[in-house]
Amino acid sequence: MMLTLTFLGVGSAFARRNLQSNALVEAWSRAPQEQPFPDDNLLIDFGGTGPTALHQLKVQAGFEYLDRAGRNNYLAIRRLFLTHLHADHVGGVEELAWSALAQRGGPGAAAAKSGGPGRACPGPELLVPDPLLPALWDHTLKGGLGAMEGRTLELSDFFTVRPLSVGRGPGQPFRLMDRYELRPIPTDHIRIQRKYDWPSYGLLLTDRHSGETAVFSGDTRFEASILAPLLSTARASFHEVQLEPGPQPVHALLDELAALPEAITRRVRLYHYGDEWDEPRFAPAAQKFAGFAAPFERYTVFA
Numbered sequence: 001m002m003l004t005l006t007f008l009g010v011g012s013a014f015a016r017r018n019l020q021s022n023a024l025v026e027a028w029s030r031a032p033q034e035q036p037f038p039d040d041n042l043l044i045d046f047g048g049t050g051p052t053a054l055h056q057l058k059v060q061a062g063f064e065y066l067d068r069a070g071r072n073n074y075l076a077i078r079r080l081f082l083t084h085l086h087a088d089h090v091g092g093v094e095e096l097a098w099s100a101l102a103q104r105g106g107p108g109a110a111a112a113k114s115g116g117p118g119r120a121c122p123g124p125e126l127l128v129p130d131p132l133l134p135a136l137w138d139h140t141l142k143g144g145l146g147a148m149e150g151r152t153l154e155l156s157d158f159f160t161v162r163p164l165s166v167g168r169g170p171g172q173p174f175r176l177m178d179r180y181e182l183r184p185i186p187t188d189h190i191r192i193q194r195k196y197d198w199p200s201y202g203l204l205l206t207d208r209h210s211g212e213t214a215v216f217s218g219d220t221r222f223e224a225s226i227l228a229p230l231l232s233t234a235r236a237s238f239h240e241v242q243l244e245p246g247p248q249p250v251h252a253l254l255d256e257l258a259a260l261p262e263a264i265t266r267r268v269r270l271y272h273y274g275d276e277w278d279e280p281r282f283a284p285a286a287q288k289f290a291g292f293a294a295p296f297e298r299y300t301v302f303a
């Protein structure tokens with residue numbers, strides 16, 4: 001069995017060269033080269049560039065996410081986990097929701113097929129830390145998804161909604177293929193008045209058979225006390241980075257991350273970076289890491 005992660009983009013919210021930082025996690029009973037499609041999959045975020053990025057996967061061998069007409073096959077996406085509500089992470093969810101609903105035949109057809117009353121809807125599973133859920137619908141999605149011809153709609157018409165309870169440490173787990181466990185971890189991204197008062201999350205991944213772990217940081221400032229212990233024991237990690245300090249950074253700065261011991265940094269790939277990433281001045285610090293993550297490259301998380 002195997003778990004892989006492919007970035008649909010690795011850029012910051014305002015980058016133009018590398019699409020926004022969304023990721024496709026795939027679980028395999030054998031391996032990608034031995035089966036045409038994974039046994040299970042999960043999108044981590046789907047921002048404004050997400051639909052275009054998913055479509056661009058068509059140029060990569062081994063990714064079957066288009067239908068026969070060459071359109072994004074959203075029914076192939078089994079689950080969606082959202083880290084927070086910035087548009088570079090949720091801006092593509094409206095398209096995914098409408099397209100998956102249409103590809104299922106609409107809410108009425110879904111209800112009829114399932115034999116259930118009213119609004120039964122076997123849509124993709126939407127995994128959201130519960131503090132995000134009210135604002136996700138009321139402030140982000142309802143404007144575009146709240147109505148169709150002749151009726152109003154709810155989030156549950158599009159998705160099988162699964163709120164995850166969270167606290168200060170790793171929150172409620174969910175699984176891919178029963179073997180791989182993923183738990184949201186709160187991140188220190190935006191502070192209104194104090195740490196953690198605007199919800200945002202990363203993911204701690206565990207292979208339940210081997211006990212190995214991996215970290216996907218999500219958008220966050222550098223938080224050594226929480227993340228360094230997780231990164232130090234992780235087999236592989238993906239950490240967001242901001243290259244230029246700027247006036248009020250809400251992301252992890254390259255120099256802060258580069259100050260971690262090399263035993264940690266050499267297993268960390270950097271993502272969510274600006275368009276200036278390949279300027280020579282960033283090379284010395286970047287060399288301490290596993291590198292800048294590349295879009296559309298399938299990384300092995302657990303072999």
Ligand SMILES: [Zn+2]
Pocket residue numbers: 012013021086088089219272
């Ligand atoms: Zn972001």
Ligand SMILES: [Zn+2]
Pocket residue numbers: 084086189219
């Ligand atoms: Zn953000």
